[in-house]
Amino acid sequence: MSDAAVSESGHRLKPLSPAMLRELSSRSNFQGAARSLCHYGLITLVGALVWKVTATYGVLWALPLVALQGYFVAFLFMAVHETAHKTAFRSRGLNLAVGYLSGFIIGLPYEYYCLFHWDHHRYTQDPDKDPELVVGVKPKSDTQLALAYSGLLQVVGRVWLMFGHAVTGKVVVPWIPENRRAIIVTEARAYVALYALLLVLSLWFSSALLLWVWIVPLMIGQLFLRPYLYAEHTGCDRTRSAFQNTRTTYTGAIVKWFTWNMPYHVEHHAYPSIPFHALPKLNGIVDGEILYRGRGYIRTTRETWVWFRRQRQAG
Numbered sequence: 681m682s683d684a685a686v687s688e689s690g691h692r693l694k695p696l697s698p699a700m701l702r703e704l705s706s707r708s709n710f711q712g713a714a715r716s717l718c719h720y721g722l723i724t725l726v727g728a729l730v731w732k733v734t735a736t737y738g739v740l741w742a743l744p745l746v747a748l749q750g751y752f753v754a755f756l757f758m759a760v761h762e763t764a765h766k767t768a769f770r771s772r773g774l775n776l777a778v779g780y781l782s783g784f785i786i787g788l789p790y791e792y793y794c795l796f797h798w799d800h801h802r803y804t805q806d807p808d809k810d811p812e813l814v815v816g817v818k819p820k821s822d823t824q825l826a827l828a829y830s831g832l833l834q835v836v837g838r839v840w841l842m843f844g845h846a847v848t849g850k851v852v853v854p855w856i857p858e859n860r861r862a863i864i865v866t867e868a869r870a871y872v873a874l875y876a877l878l879l880v881l882s883l884w885f886s887s888a889l890l891l892w893v894w895i896v897p898l899m900i901g902q903l904f905l906r907p908y909l910y911a912e913h914t915g916c917d918r919t920r921s922a923f924q925n926t927r928t929t930y931t932g933a934i935v936k937w938f939t940w941n942m943p944y945h946v947e948h949h950a951y952p953s954i955p956f957h958a959l960p961k962l963n964g965i966v967d968g969e970i971l972y973r974g975r976g977y978i979r980t981t982r983e984t985w986v987w988f989r990r991q992r993q994a995g
Contacts (some may be wrong), residue, residue, distance in 0.1 A: 711957040712769035727893035754901025756782040758940040767955035799855040805925040831902025846872040907981040915987035922949035929974030
């Protein structure tokens with residue numbers, strides 16, 4: 681994940697001076713802690729409210745809160761993403777702690793994702809090498825497209841892959857190097873063992889707590905997360921330039937907070953060593969270079985949906 685956006689011909693686009701890059705790349709335990717504690721604090725608060733309302737009035741009355749909890753839980757993906765870059769905190773230990781915990785909650789093994797995401801940055805928009813495109817759904821109908829936008833296929837797929845790693849002890853996906861495959865198997869087995877333990881405890885105590893404050897919200901939250909993720913690269917050019925193969929989406933402050941500023945996605949791909957809290961400042965520097973500019977996620981989702989349909993119609 682180099683810190684220079686390049687074009688097809690290899691020339692640098694909008695480089696930062698070494699001094700400016702050092703300044704913007706400064707990592708902060710405070711910024712990471714503030715974002716993490718806010719995110720996890722709201723999950724804890726809303727989860728407690730879900731359980732209280734469910735116990736007092738029934739599940740139906742809690743559904744709006746369950747949907748809100750879904751947004752917060754699903755977007756822990758952003759904590760996994762930022763800690764995978766080791767830019768959420770200055771401390772490596774804090775990056776790992778938040779990364780492992782967040783990955784466990786959303787069913788995405790952390791070490792596996794780090795390697796998956798490394799190749800995504802190396803081969804962005806390369807249909808043969810970018811893991812996001814290799815495993816991406818290729819809908820053949822509007823029904824399949826709607827299912828893809830629900831995010832359920834992606835969650836089921838990654839959980840199934842994790843179980844496969846745990847049960848068979850084999851890892852064959854090309855973005856996992858041979859010397860890292862044993863770690864991925866060990867990680868998958870640890871995740872599965874912990875999930876099994878939580879299931880046994882829930883059954884032992886006849887408790888649906890985890891179902892309504894975690895599992896169901898995680899599934900519902902994919903309805904928010906997947907359209908956001910499709911906005912990052914869908915319909916952009918298949919070149920090596922981050923300023924051409926990635927989209928920055930201009931959106932509100934609340935969305936930017938819970939997505940850890942990743943709507944500034946061109947900026948992130950161009951300079952991945954720059955932490956989330958410095959991306960707004962970076963945007964002010966490189967904004968004029970950005971080719972694909974989303975204007976809010978509702979409008980951008982309409983555009984990505986149309987792009988998928990056109991691709992299907994074009995064969």
